[in-house]
Amino acid sequence: xxxxxxxxxxxxxxxxxxxxxxxxxxxxxxxxxxxxxxxxxxxxxxxxxxxxxxxxxxxxxxxxxxxxxxxxxxxxxxxxxxxxxxxxxxxxxxxxxxxxxxxxxxxxxx
Amino acid sequence: xxxxxxxxxxxxxxxxxxxxxxxxxxxxxxxxxxxxxxxxxxxxxxxxxxxxxxxxxxxxxxxxxxxxxxxxxxxxxxxxxxxxxxxxxxxxxxxxxxxxxxxxxxxxxxxxxxxxx
Numbered sequence: 001x002x003x004x005x006x007x008x009x010x011x012x013x014x015x016x017x018x019x020x021x022x023x024x025x026x027x028x029x030x031x032x033x034x035x036x037x038x039x040x041x042x043x044x045x046x047x048x049x050x051x052x053x054x055x056x057x058x059x060x061x062x063x064x065x066x067x068x069x070x071x072x073x074x075x076x077x078x079x080x081x082x083x084x085x086x087x088x089x090x091x092x093x094x095x096x097x098x099x100x101x102x103x104x105x106x107x108x109x110x
Numbered sequence: 111x112x113x114x115x116x117x118x119x120x121x122x123x124x125x126x127x128x129x130x131x132x133x134x135x136x137x138x139x140x141x142x143x144x145x146x147x148x149x150x151x152x153x154x155x156x157x158x159x160x161x162x163x164x165x166x167x168x169x170x171x172x173x174x175x176x177x178x179x180x181x182x183x184x185x186x187x188x189x190x191x192x193x194x195x196x197x198x199x200x201x202x203x204x205x206x207x208x209x210x211x212x213x214x215x216x217x218x219x220x221x222x223x224x225x226x227x
Contacts, residue, residue: 041221043153045215098143
């Protein structure tokens with residue numbers, strides 16, 4: 001089964017606006033993680049939220065988790081051009097592997 | 111800050127040739143992973159490695175793939191006889207832990223872009 005499907009697939013906003021990306025998954029999870037990938041580069045870990053947590057903040061990032069709806073959202077506040085990247089949610093299997101979604105491509109226009 | 115490194119950054123090979131992709135995980139990490147990302151698609155798990163053996167492998171990781179930790183620092187992915195469909199970005203990752211039910215951040219390398227012609 002697929003895990004971690006993001007929406008929207010693409011998002012274009014102006015600098016200073018907020019960006020919200022959503023992720024849905026199908027099976028029960030222990031935690032959910034968000035990663036960023038700049039074009040052609042590796043993945044950078046942004047934030048991890050455990051299944052018993054509902055919200056977590058890190059700088060301009062805010063992640064929520066709703067286990068009843070099997071969904072998570074990533075909010076980037078006061079976006080900057082440097083936030084332009086692809087954002088992926090990933091669930092962790094019982095064996096430790098990450099299962100990624102298709103990702104949301106965010107473009108922040110200066 | 112410690113980081114995962116990968117070499118080469120780009121590898122071009124002919125179909126049927128063997129390639130070895132190299133990774134140096136973060137020194138105190140114990141769990142190692144390979145993932146791949148075909149252009150425009152999502153990142154897919156290939157294999158996890160702990161205590162000098164494979165912990166888990168995906169359906170993609172068939173007999174043409176192998177992994178090895180030949181010394182205390184390197185972690186390699188070998189593809190014996192490359193196919194056109196092996197063209198992808200290959201990412202190595204490592205983490206401090208990886209046990210069931212416990213969340214650990216995985217640190218990713220910058221990737222090796224493999225092009226099979």
